[in-house]
Amino acid sequence: TSEKPWGGRFSEPTDAFVERFTASVGFDQRLYHHDIRGSIAHATMLAEVGVLTAGERDQILEGLEAVRADIESGAFQWSVSLEDVHMNIEARLTDRIGITGKKLHTGRSRNDQVATDIRLYLRDEIDAIAEELTRLRSGLLTLAEREADTIMPGFTHLQTAQPVTFGHHLLAWAEMLERDAERLQDCRKRVNVMPLGAAALAGTTYPIDRTITAKLLGFDRPSENSLDSVSDRDFAIEFCSFAALLMTHLSRFSEELVLWTSAQFDFIDLPDRFCTGSSIMPQKKNPDVPELVRGKTGRVNGHLISLLTLMKSQPLAYNKDNQEDKEPLFDTVDTVKGCLRAYADMVPAITPRADNMREAARRGFSTATDLADYLVKKGVAFRDAHEIVGKAVAFGVAEKKDLSEMTLDELRQFSDTIGADVFDVLTLEGSVQARNHLGGTAPEQVRSAVVRARKRLG
């Protein structure tokens, strides 16, 4: 029974099933790099304050590097009876360097150790995710700039509303992602606080210097309260809520891409390399990447709820419940990284079918508001103008004619205020160009919005 690092007070071995049931090494071994990094900093600090000798520290550091090499070569044997990544690494260190290995855990507990490991891990992943997010945003801006003049129907209620530029539509996506990127950086601030030194829950009797460890590990500062330090998982919840919102945005883009690649819309083409076929229907080219991204939103939303529920009734301080934080967090990280990578690769390769987009905008009476605005500028009250244009649209529906295809005489049936200059506002180009103010859809505005967004992207 004393094979367990905590076996001293136990009089019988752990039940074999309970051993497997309580172990986390199957999934937390992915923290090995950060666990070793944390241990190196801890041992360095212990030597600095005189708890370890310089010789002991060097032995520990060398031993930890050897363990790392073992893990990375695949030679390391992970043991379920050693429960988790922390005790596996510590036991292996002691096997290699003997008694000195047993001194590493001085002034530390697995409770502050695991909280530190997850924060180090998440900080790295946040930085990797931020990079992918930047790559996606920059691809979107390039595409938006290229498509600043491309006209498509804008929708409300998924019914044709007014013409917009495709570039403007893409910039709406870019705005959502910019907010996501800001949220991620805000979350990072609270991830980057060091719990190490809280020990089990109350702190430690050794003369530790937490500012040394925090500095070595690149944390902004040590945490303030030891009880909170070992029990706080807010940072993981915040990350998952960032992720759920990001996935919600990606899912909305996905929905549009799926619609737009359908024969019914036929607004865009996705390259074959991002699509797959059907085993039975030879003609099929399916937009699997957007569909899968849309689908994966479900698991990420689920992980957020898992973590909130995990934490909602925990008394202070550490509880074994917290071991359940890892799988949802890891899967969220993996899913978000995968989705962002696929999107960052795919978005620049979207090719619009400009003719179809234009035709769809033309067919849907999308310049009806422009006609109403034209009448208002000639002195008609807006409500009356609305009524006049409504009648003209009804005529167009019956005659299968867009407003721009009617003759002047046909239009004048509804109001004799209408003059020959009306055709300037009934064209799609006229319509988008007229919305030429900050935030509007005019090509000129799209181009300047891209410049500003690039500046913010850095």
Ligand code: ARG
């Ligand atoms: N595997 C544990 C976790 O993931 C590490 C901390 C265990 N601490 C304890 N007192 N049992 O949370």
